[in-house]
Amino acid sequence: GQNIDQPTEMTATEGAIVQINCTYQTSGFNGLFWYQQHAGEAPTFLSYNVLDGLEEKGRFSSFLSRSKGYSYLLLKELQMKDSASYLCAVTCEPHDKIIFGKGTRLHILP
């Protein structure tokens, strides 16, 4: 089976940096997505990692270690609009199932 763990909630201050961790145990791992979801809205794509290492995209970066079953999403220069849930999702065989974690609710304080 597949298991994905993320912290339930985190709090950070506007302008700061926050790291949201995700660990997974899954067979047939192919890659890992990060999505952002504001309450009651559709998830929106942030990043996809398939190789080990860091992928940077503006204020957001995502890191993957396949051997450790570990990823993190790094958000810099936090803004109030970054208050949302961040979902870690793995793609795995068979047939590239995409399985989501429960998400991390991030609260940004002024």
Added chain:
Amino acid sequence: DSGVTQTPKHLITATGQRVTLRCSPRSGDLSVYWYQQSLDQGLQFLIHYYNGEERAKGNILERFSAQQFPDLHSELNLSSLELGDSALYFCASSVDQGSGNTIYFGEGSWLTVV
């Protein structure tokens, strides 16, 4: 706007009833995924279709069924509804079924069972 269209946006129905949720994928996308999101739960994978064929099944109840039509739109049928089926149902699409294809979500259909 992701390009994925879901209808209806909101639906209230009674226990025991049956409803159909509809999804039109982004133009050119062949894969359609259905997810259920309850209040304290993450996105629960229900089912994946690719070009009209079922590709993967998640924790989909026997009371639920889905299909993808030749024009690639998809429908999720929920029957014998229970209070616990109240949730936000998302459809998502991607161009292909291979790894790394970003999936794009529709706005969801809010189902309330009373």
